[in-house]
Amino acid sequence: MPRILAIDYGQKRTGIAVTDEMQIIASGLTTVPTHTLIDFLKNYFEKEKVEAVLIGEPKQMNGQPSQSASIIKGFATHFSNIFPEMKVVRVDERFTSKMAFQTMIDSGLNKKQRQNKALIDEISATILLQDYLRQK
Incomplete structure (x- = not known):
């Protein structure tokens, strides 16, 4: 069975998560x-x-698109043009960064380790993907 990949897109760096082959x-x-x-x-x-x-589809608390939504929408369009055969699913990414940070705290990472923004992005992508799998 093919994998599902999640992207937590950012202007500087992008976190990526993936499922196992059994999804x-x-x-x-x-x-x-x-x-x-x-x-x-x-x-x-x-x-x-x-x-x-x-x-990820960034939204504000009231459900309206956030400031970065147009940038990510542009990426999603660009992605679809380059990979037209790939199914793209937009998912609400509200709270994923906060949840990622809390996950780091719960995992016992020290303050210096929690400042690793790349790790936060990767964990955020993983949370997006796990939520999607749970709903599926």
């Missing part, structure tokens, strides 16, 4: 500099079968 468990894959994201994905898609890509 049961979401795991953090990596965080990449955003300017290398498309090349990373091309390489990954050559090696692994991926059924769908989740892209």
Whole structure:
């Protein structure tokens, strides 16, 4: 069975998570500099079968798009143009960064480790993916 990949897109870096082949468990894959994201994905898609890509959809508390929504929408369009055969699912990403930070605290990471923004992005992507799997 193909994997599902989740992207927590950011202007500087992007967190990526992926399921196992049975689509049961979401795991953090990596965080990449955003300017290398498309090349990373091309390489990954050559090696692994991926059924769908989740892209976070940032919203405010009232459900309206956040300031970064237009940037991420632009990326989603660009992604679909480069990978037209790939199913794209937009998912609400409210609170994922806060949940990622709390996960780091709960895991016992010290203050210096919790300042690793790349790790926060990767954990955020994992939370997006795990929530999607739970709802599926």
